[in-house]
Amino acid sequence: TLFRSSPSNAIKASAIEAVCVLQPDEIEEMTPYLAHSSEIVMRRSITGHLRSGGIEAVVVAGQKLLSLLEHPEDAKRKVAAKIIGNIGLRNFYKPIEHLIQDKSPEVAQAAIIAAGKIKNEKLIALLVAKLDSEHYILAQEALLKIGENAIVSLAEALENSKDEKIQKRIIFTLSKIHVPESYNCLLKNLTLKKPLQAYIFHCLANSHFPINVGEPILHKCVEMYLETAALLKNALPHVSQTSLLAKAFTEEFNIFRTNLLNIFSLMYDPHKVAKVKYGLERGKKEGVANAFEILELLLPKETASRFAAIFEEHTLLQRADILPFEIKSFLTYVFNKSEYPFLAWTKAVLMVEYPNYFLEKYEKVEDLSDDLLLKDTFLYIQKQKTLMKNGNWNDRHDDRRMGDAQKGEDPLTHIPSGKKWKKGEERFD
Numbered sequence: 001t002l003f004r005s006s007p008s009n010a011i012k013a014s015a016i017e018a019v020c021v022l023q024p025d026e027i028e029e030m031t032p033y034l035a036h037s038s039e040i041v042m043r044r045s046i047t048g049h050l051r052s053g054g055i056e057a058v059v060v061a062g063q064k065l066l067s068l069l070e071h072p073e074d075a076k077r078k079v080a081a082k083i084i085g086n087i088g089l090r091n092f093y094k095p096i097e098h099l100i101q102d103k104s105p106e107v108a109q110a111a112i113i114a115a116g117k118i119k120n121e122k123l124i125a126l127l128v129a130k131l132d133s134e135h136y137i138l139a140q141e142a143l144l145k146i147g148e149n150a151i152v153s154l155a156e157a158l159e160n161s162k163d164e165k166i167q168k169r170i171i172f173t174l175s176k177i178h179v180p181e182s183y184n185c186l187l188k189n190l191t192l193k194k195p196l197q198a199y200i201f202h203c204l205a206n207s208h209f210p211i212n213v214g215e216p217i218l219h220k221c222v223e224m225y226l227e228t229a230a231l232l233k234n235a236l237p238h239v240s241q242t243s244l245l246a247k248a249f250t251e252e253f254n255i256f257r258t259n260l261l262n263i264f265s266l267m268y269d270p271h272k273v274a275k276v277k278y279g280l281e282r283g284k285k286e287g288v289a290n291a292f293e294i295l296e297l298l299l300p301k302e303t304a305s306r307f308a309a310i311f312e313e314h315t316l317l318q319r320a321d322i323l324p325f326e327i328k329s330f331l332t333y334v335f336n337k338s339e340y341p342f343l344a345w346t347k348a349v350l351m352v353e354y355p356n357y358f359l360e361k362y363e364k365v366e367d368l369s370d371d372l373l374l375k376d377t378f379l380y381i382q383k384q385k386t387l388m389k390n391g392n393w394n395d396r397h398d399d400r401r402m403g404d405a406q407k408g409e410d411p412l413t414h415i416p417s418g419k420k421w422k423k424g425e426e427r428f429d
Helices: 009-022 024-035 039-052 055-069 074-087 090-099 105-118 121-132 136-160 164-175 180-192 194-207 216-235 243-267 270-282 285-298 301-311 327-337 344-353 355-361 372-386
Strands: none
Touching: 009 024, 009 039, 024 039, 024 055, 039 055, 039 074, 055 074, 055 090, 074 090, 074 105, 090 105, 090 121, 105 121, 105 136, 121 136, 121 164, 136 164, 136 180, 164 180, 164 194, 180 194, 180 216, 194 243, 216 243, 216 301, 216 327, 243 270, 243 301, 243 344, 270 285, 285 301, 327 344, 327 355, 344 355, 344 372, 355 372
C-alpha cells in the first residue's frame, strides 16, 4: 500500500515499480500512474510496466515512452532517456542513438548516461565523438562500461585525431579498460604519438596494468631516456648559462625522471617505486638517499647506476669531462635526431640563444616546424637579424648570452666561462 499512502514520491515510485515487476496481476491498478505529474513516479511506472512482461502493459507503456521521445519539451525527452537507461536493454539503442545527438545539452547528457547502461556497441562511435564535447567525462564513463568492445574504435580515433586534448581523453579511457588489447594499443602509440609519451606512461602507471618485465618497448624507452638525459647533463657546462635555459633544462630533467619512474613502476614493484617517487619529490636529504638505495636494490645494476649518475644532486657523469661537445651537433640532435620529443619551449629558448645556427640552417619558417611557438620564435630571430650591424647581435639588455659581438665571439662556438649555474638553482627537481 506504499504507492497509495506514502507522501514521498520517491517511495511511491519504487513501490509502483516493484508491484509491476513482482505482482503483474495487479498491474492495471498501476496504469494511471503512467501519466502522473511527478517525473519520478511516471518514470518508474513506465519502467515497471515495460519490465512486467505483460503484453498489454508493455504496449501501453511503450506508447507513453514513444510520446516522451517525440515530445517538444526537453525535460520530457530527458525522462525518456532515463527510462531507457533504467531498463538497460541493449536493443533499445535506436532512441538513444537519436537522443545523444539532441540539440539540448541536458537531453544529450541523459542519453550518454543511458548508453553506458545499455552497453550496445552500435553507440560506441557516437560516444567517442562526444569526447570532444562538454560531456566528455560522461562519454568516458559510458565507454568504460562498454569495455573492451570499445577498444578498436578508440584506437582508430586516437590514430586519426590531431587534437592533443582529445588524444589525451582517449588515452585515459583506454588506460582504464583493463584488458591486454588496450594495454598493447597504448604501447604501440608510445612510438606513434611521441609528444604524448609522458601522458601514456602516467596513465599506465596509475592504472596498475599487469606488465611483462621483458616488454621490449619499455626497455627501449628506458634506454632512450637515460641516454638523452646523460647527453643533456653533459651539455650543461657548455651551453649558455642563462636562467631561461636553466629552467628549460630543469623541466626536461623532471620529465626524464618522472617517465623513468613510471616505467619502473610498470616493470617492477609499483609500491617500492611509489616510495622512491615520494622520497625524491619531498627533496629531503635522507629521503632522497633512501630513494636511491631502493632503486639500487630494485633495478638492474647498470640501470640503477646510470639513473643515479644523472639524477643525484651534484654528481657528474664519469665521462663528462672527456666527452667531446660541439654546440651544432647538440642542436641538431635536439631538433632532428633525438627519439625523445623535447619540449617546444626548450627548443624555442635554444633558438633565441643560438640564432645563427637556425638562420643558417633554415631559410623559411615552414622548413623548421609546424609548432606555432617555434614558428613565432624563428620569425623573431629573423626580425632581430635585420636589426643587427654587420650580421652580429647588438644591445643585449637581458641576461642571455649568445656571444659578444663586440668581442668577436661566435655564439655557435662560444663556451661560457663567466656566469655559471647559480647555487640553489635546482636542475633536476
